[in-house]
Amino acid sequence: MDNYAVVAEGLRVRRGSREVLHDVGFAVPRGSITGLLGPSGCGKTTLLRCVVGVQVVAAGRVTVLGEPAGSRGLRNRIGYATQNPAVYADLTVRESLRYFAAILRAPKGDVDRVIEEVGLGSHTDHVIGELSGGQLSRASLAVALLGRPELLVLDEPTVGLDPVLREELWDLFNRLAGRGVTLIVSSHVMDEAARCQRLLLMRDGDILADDTPDALRARTDTADLEQAFLRLVREQGAVA
């Protein structure tokens, strides 16, 4: 269990009148980049909310860094970047980060460090409301990096970014994982899957696979992860 940053068992979640996670279980190894992939609406954000501990669950449990998800002690150990950037439109990048750094009691110098890490050095004094979509998502990522969390939960962090920025962000994710940080990165773009060390493939509230990209390719007998996903969907359909 100590080798895992996150372990989920028998997780069921209802949102509105529907069950959106059905008996979900998975394990995320420490220091890895785990991709959470699946089509829009399959339940990725809901699952990430369970990991961060902000989602009411109907059944099951999630253990994060050895503690129940949502525990007080986890607050400063997890960084979470949602799809809607958690930054204030009328503050500059630096002001916004200073504000969150104060709340998190992040060490001095952290604001400059995270600004550099996400490549916003030339925009520190720009007002958040005037940033481009890609700059805004990087500002949100910078907030998640404050305080050097052990687990980073990133909901579609590369959406809307051009290929160069996407590459730079993946370099950053790899550097963080190299330092021992665990990352869970959601995406609905299958071409990001190959960049991950582990994959959780989701569809309609179920985990179709919890494996490495190589093992998935071997199991589905295809070199292409998008095809692998489609074969798993068909397999599941045949069983159901």
Ligand SMILES: Nc1ncnc2c1ncn2[C@@H]1O[C@H](COP(=O)(O)OP(=O)(O)OP(=O)(O)O)[C@@H](O)[C@H]1O
């Ligand atoms: N507040 C809510 N109330 C009721 N149903 C919700 C709510 N939020 C999400 N849902 C439903 O739960 C399901 C899973 O949504 P979720 O946002 O987790 O999916 P997702 O895979 O993250 O999608 P996307 O990639 O589009 O963000 C969807 O069917 C969605 O319509």
